[in-house]
Amino acid sequence: MIDTLDRRVGEGEERIRLDVTRTGIGVLTLCRPETLNGWSWEASRQLGLLADRIRFDESVRVVLLRAEGRAFCAGIDVTAPGGAITGRSPAERTHRYYEGIRWAHERFAAFARLPQPVIAGVQGYCLGFGFELALMADIRIAADDAVFALPETGIGVAVDAGGDLRVARDAGAGWAKLLALTGRRIDAATAERIGIVQQVVKGAELEAAGQELAAEIAANAPLAVRSVKRNIDAFADAGLAEALDRTALAAALTLTSEDAREGYSAKAGRRPPAFGGT
Numbered sequence: 001m002i003d004t005l006d007r008r009v010g011e012g013e014e015r016i017r018l019d020v021t022r023t024g025i026g027v028l029t030l031c032r033p034e035t036l037n038g039w040s041w042e043a044s045r046q047l048g049l050l051a052d053r054i055r056f057d058e059s060v061r062v063v064l065l066r067a068e069g070r071a072f073c074a075g076i077d078v079t080a081p082g083g084a085i086t087g088r089s090p091a092e093r094t095h096r097y098y099e100g101i102r103w104a105h106e107r108f109a110a111f112a113r114l115p116q117p118v119i120a121g122v123q124g125y126c127l128g129f130g131f132e133l134a135l136m137a138d139i140r141i142a143a144d145d146a147v148f149a150l151p152e153t154g155i156g157v158a159v160d161a162g163g164d165l166r167v168a169r170d171a172g173a174g175w176a177k178l179l180a181l182t183g184r185r186i187d188a189a190t191a192e193r194i195g196i197v198q199q200v201v202k203g204a205e206l207e208a209a210g211q212e213l214a215a216e217i218a219a220n221a222p223l224a225v226r227s228v229k230r231n232i233d234a235f236a237d238a239g240l241a242e243a244l245d246r247t248a249l250a251a252a253l254t255l256t257s258e259d260a261r262e263g264y265s266a267k268a269g270r271r272p273p274a275f276g277g278t
Contacts, residue, residue: 015043018050024061024218025211026054026116033069035118038077039129041104048107055114061116061218061225064210065137072122072146073130078264090256098252102161103245108161113228113233121210122146123203127172127185132163135170138229140196140212142188143203148196151183156263156275160251161220169236218266 017029025134030037054060067073085100087093111118120137128150134140136150150167152159159180168176171194177185191197201209217225254260258278266273 006241008171009046009049013042014046015040016046016050018053020057020060022269023215024059025214026057026063028054028063028065030065030067030073032077033067033071035077035079036071036074037067037069038075038079039073039133040077041100043077044104044107048110050105051110051114054116055110058222060116061222062214063114063116064214065118065120065134066207066210067121067123069124071124071130072120072126073133074125075128075130075151090156091114094252094256097255101248101251102163102245105248108133108136115229117225117229119210119214119217120195121206122148122188123206127151129161129163131168132159132161135163135166135196139213140191141199141206141213142191142197143206144188144200145203146188146191146197146200147185148179148188148191149183149185150180153181154183154263154273155267156257156259156261157254158247158274159249160247160255162240162247165240165243165247166269167196169240214254 013046015030015032017031019027019029021027030043032038085093085096087096108260117139120134120140121143122134122140123143123146125147126134126142127147128151131148131150150159150163164176164180167179175194179186186194187195188200192200199209199213259273259275261272262275
């Protein structure tokens, strides 16, 4: 893994960029379009650093999460440094994965629990962790070309950042199970119909729609806005922390399984996987 204690971001290593407008909008941009904004341990670290910065910035009244390029985030970047965790035994490797995922969950919690509302503007592929990241936002706007999926079980691993739990919260347990158990992709219109997305616009209108909604929220009383978000989250997220810990353990166990090894090999080889349940 990367050095989780390092508070710096090296030149050219930026995964997420923060810009604050004069109108109080903190614009968080996923800025690795050449990898379809693929996620990594380093991206998780930077998300946590920026969340800490935003949290105490009184000039930021609302956050707009967006992405450069033709995809919001196509999932985990398997080519990123530190992606594979090793261990002297299967038990040690599982333990290290469990602690690593719990560490990542803490970074995600800092983002999801920001006092300021977060709007996600999604275009193109929003897959795996990309979908999970969008679900951490309070409100989601999607371009009409957006595609959403949780494909993890197809490569032998559990959904590791709580995306299935958040789909269950927003759309119901049936939709969460359908999406997570099949890995099926859904379009923006379907995502809006089941309540995962709140607004669908044409691709060329996504940026303006996100800015317009952010400005509408930023114009309201900051203390009232933050109180409303906190109150709704307290109701909607009841039990989420305990479920996320079970998620971290399930992810650690499946990531170190033979099925995960087979799933990744099959995907790289463009062949159907042969899972054995081990």
